[in-house]
Amino acid sequence: MLDAVSILSILALALGLVLGYAAIRYKVEGNPLVDQIDAILPQTQCGQCDFPGCRPYAEAIASGEAEINQCPPGGQDGVDALAELLDVETLTLNAEHGETKPKRIAVVDEKVCIGCTLCIQACPVDAFVGSSKVMTQVIVSECTGCDLCLPVCPVDCIDMVEVKPTINTFVPNVLELANV
Amino acid sequence: MSNFTFKGGLVLENPFPAKEIDLIRIPLPDRVVLPMQQRIGDQAKPCVSVGDHVLTGQVIATIDDDRCAPVHASISGTVVAIDNQVMAHQSGLEALCVTIESDGEDEWMDNSVACTENYDFCTPDTIYNKIRLSGIVGMGGAGFPTHTKVQFAEGCHTLIVNATECEPGIMCDDALMQAYPTKVIRGVEVLLHICGAEKAIIAIEDDKKESIELLRKFCKNERITIEAIPTKYTSGAEKILVKSLLGIEIPSGGYASDVGVLCQNVGTLVAIFDAVVENRPLISRVVTITGSAIKEPKNLQVRLGASYDYVLSFADIEQGENDIRMAGMMMGVDLEGTNYSISKNTNCIFVNKPIEKPSAQECIRCGMCNTVCPVELLPQQLYWYSKSSNIEKALDYNLLDCIECGCCSHVCPSNIPLVDYYQFAKALNKQQTKEKEQTDNARERFEFREFRLERNKQERAEMMEAKKKALKEKMAKDKAQKIAIAAAQERVNAAKTAKESEDAR
Ligand code: SF4
Ligand code: SF4
Ligand code: SF4
Ligand code: SF4
Numbered sequence: 036m037l038d039a040v041s042i043l044s045i046l047a048l049a050l051g052l053v054l055g056y057a058a059i060r061y062k063v064e065g066n067p068l069v070d071q072i073d074a075i076l077p078q079t080q081c082g083q084c085d086f087p088g089c090r091p092y093a094e095a096i097a098s099g100e101a102e103i104n105q106c107p108p109g110g111q112d113g114v115d116a117l118a119e120l121l122d123v124e125t126l127t128l129n130a131e132h133g134e135t136k137p138k139r140i141a142v143v144d145e146k147v148c149i150g151c152t153l154c155i156q157a158c159p160v161d162a163f164v165g166s167s168k169v170m171t172q173v174i175v176s177e178c179t180g181c182d183l184c185l186p187v188c189p190v191d192c193i194d195m196v197e198v199k200p201t202i203n204t205f206v207p208n209v210l211e212l213a214n215v
Numbered sequence: 216m217s218n219f220t221f222k223g224g225l226v227l228e229n230p231f232p233a234k235e236i237d238l239i240r241i242p243l244p245d246r247v248v249l250p251m252q253q254r255i256g257d258q259a260k261p262c263v264s265v266g267d268h269v270l271t272g273q274v275i276a277t278i279d280d281d282r283c284a285p286v287h288a289s290i291s292g293t294v295v296a297i298d299n300q301v302m303a304h305q306s307g308l309e310a311l312c313v314t315i316e317s318d319g320e321d322e323w324m325d326n327s328v329a330c331t332e333n334y335d336f337c338t339p340d341t342i343y344n345k346i347r348l349s350g351i352v353g354m355g356g357a358g359f360p361t362h363t364k365v366q367f368a369e370g371c372h373t374l375i376v377n378a379t380e381c382e383p384g385i386m387c388d389d390a391l392m393q394a395y396p397t398k399v400i401r402g403v404e405v406l407l408h409i410c411g412a413e414k415a416i417i418a419i420e421d422d423k424k425e426s427i428e429l430l431r432k433f434c435k436n437e438r439i440t441i442e443a444i445p446t447k448y449t450s451g452a453e454k455i456l457v458k459s460l461l462g463i464e465i466p467s468g469g470y471a472s473d474v475g476v477l478c479q480n481v482g483t484l485v486a487i488f489d490a491v492v493e494n495r496p497l498i499s500r501v502v503t504i505t506g507s508a509i510k511e512p513k514n515l516q517v518r519l520g521a522s523y524d525y526v527l528s529f530a531d532i533e534q535g536e537n538d539i540r541m542a543g544m545m546m547g548v549d550l551e552g553t554n555y556s557i558s559k560n561t562n563c564i565f566v567n568k569p570i571e572k573p574s575a576q577e578c579i580r581c582g583m584c585n586t587v588c589p590v591e592l593l594p595q596q597l598y599w600y601s602k603s604s605n606i607e608k609a610l611d612y613n614l615l616d617c618i619e620c621g622c623c624s625h626v627c628p629s630n631i632p633l634v635d636y637y638q639f640a641k642a643l644n645k646q647q648t649k650e651k652e653q654t655d656n657a658r659e660r661f662e663f664r665e666f667r668l669e670r671n672k673q674e675r676a677e678m679m680e681a682k683k684k685a686l687k688e689k690m691a692k693d694k695a696q697k698i699a700i701a702a703a704q705e706r707v708n709a710a711k712t713a714k715e716s717e718d719a720r
Pocket of ligand 1: 076077078079080081082083084085086087088089090092105106107108109
């Protein structure tokens with residue numbers, strides 16, 4: 036028994052090292068253009084662009100397989116920034132992929148949650164804490180507001196709540212100033 | 216010795232001088248509204264519930280963050296609401312407040328465990344904690360928690376007491392010094408005792424003759440000097456004060472504590488005295504009521520949380536629609552109506568007769584803003600970059616060193632509200648920095664998750680592989696064994712047959 040455990044952990048460690056190394060190697064050799072595009076994408080990881088995350092979409096743009104106007108969370112500003120980076124004509128955001136919404140975060144209704152962990156598996160950024168049969172919670176600072184956890188919840192206990200500005204995060208409107 | 220002055224700035228008269236600088240204690244308000252959001256950190260969490268009876272000085276909200284200050288009840292009575300109220304802030308946003316209705320008794324919590332006059336016997340740690348638990352923040356208007364500032368300044372050589380009055384028109388420091396000269400001196404001594412500085416300088420603008428005289432009369436401590444400095448606006452800004460008094464330049468992006476100096480407002484020192492010697496947490500402050508619609512400006516000692524309406528009812532206000540401005544004429548904020556309450560950093564309320572605001576014109580590049588900037592920035596450049604939201608460039612031009620004093624806006628012949636642009640740029644910078652942190656974090660977490668899933672998949676594959684191999688080996692072994700057994704059987708059989716045939720023969 037002990038042998039099996041130690042063998043497995045050594046195996047896991049070795050594998051981890053190999054993969055970690057591979058990741059670093061991959062990064063170094065990766066296309067710097069993909070990194071630059073990825074830096075502009077909002078990292079919501081929502082998949083609305085039809086790719087399973089921002090990086091895959093960045094790769095698709097870099098290889099010319101996708102248009103630059105497929106990311107609703109990035110908004111028109113994001114499209115413009117991509118156009119500038121790639122030195123191409125800008126496009127209007129493609130409405131087929133969805134509309135730009137204000138920043139929201141997921142809130143779990145603790146009273147209803149049955150602890151099924153389906154949301155944990157769906158979240159692209161591991162923003163949930165909890166384990167099987169214990170109610171789940173969202174780490175506010177990690178949630179990107181991607182909506183991916185909504186459809187998987189069997190009891191519909193996840194709500195998307197808009198993030199409202201507070202006194203600490205308030206930004207005055209500079210255009211209003213110009214009209215003074 | 217230097218003449219204690221500095222480059223830039225403005226010589227401004229008090230627009231509404233008072234005949235007499237008295238400190239008037241106004242009666243207890245019927246109700247107080249105390250905000251949970253303070254200058255830095257998160258919102259404090261109320262530790263009382265609606266219906267609870269509280270005593271004056273009782274803690275009603277705490278905060279986990281050690282750098283921040285707790286909130287105390289400023290009157291005794293019943294908690295009647297814990298809800299969102301509009302803040303006296305340019306955003307007009309709401310924030311959580313605790314409302315207490317007075318029982319008219321002003322019954323204090325037990326405050327018998329003070330260090331008393333013999334604070335010398337208290338360790339600096341004890342006194343430091345006392346300041347922290349008394350909810351004291353900078354009373355000059357910035358509202359930074361005092362204990363945190365003291366902590367940052369550990370090992371400082373000089374304590375500067377800022378009694379310059381932040382802006383023309385505000386008189387609360389002057390009124391406080393004239394009312395409590397001994398408390399000021401004792402407060403300085405308490406702070407000297409814990410911060411370790413060798414000497415303290417109390418800096419007072421030279422137009423406050425009575426205060427200077429009084430403090431000199433009551434100060435018997437040779438470690439404390441009282442300096443009269445020229446009356447010139449922004450002399451009280453920390454960076455400027457350190458430079459004009461000590462000739463020490465605070466580097467860009469730095470603080471007074473970086474050069475071994477601790478700066479505290481004179482109001483803060485009185486609060487420290489009250490907390491340490493009398494065990495009274497911060498529950499009141501001095502507010503100047505002035506402006507063109509006020510017949511005689513006044514300085515009122517007010518319980519925190521009292522409504523503007525209540526406080527203004529003690530001033531002689533001319534009838535009609537008036538404009539309300541919180542804090543000074545240079546750095547203050549215009550407010551809509553009077554539905555607010557006095558907070559720890561409300562040093563002044565202006566009530567002005569409405570005047571037509573001159574409309575802003577294009578910048579004519581006259582450079583007047585550049586000459587008056589006391590921090591020696593280039594306001595004109597900052598304006599261009601802020602206006603075009605070019606935060607990177609604005610930061611290059613030291614946007615973050617701007618103290619928002621408003622000297623540049625004041626002299627601008629085109630009436631451009633320059634400071635508003637800098638405030639916008641600073642807020643935008645804060646937002647962008649936070650967003651960048653969040654996206655970087657999300658990217659990292661996404662990539663880690665991909666990696667984890669991939670690793671799990673591989674691990675599972677390896678495990679399956681290992682199992683398969685083991686099974687195969689086992690099967691092979693089984694087979695070999697079977698063959699061996701069969702072979703043995705065969706041999707036995709053969710031997711048997713041989714024996715049998717032999718026997719038969
Ligand atoms: S649509 Fe969603 S997944 Fe695609 S790039 Fe935008 S944020 Fe990322
Ligand atoms: S908690 Fe839900 S909305 Fe937030 S990041 Fe995870 S899956 Fe997306
Ligand atoms: S507001 Fe800023 S830029 Fe303008 S004079 Fe004051 S410090 Fe200089
Ligand atoms: S004072 Fe006003 S008009 Fe003159 S340079 Fe500065 S911003 Fe421009």
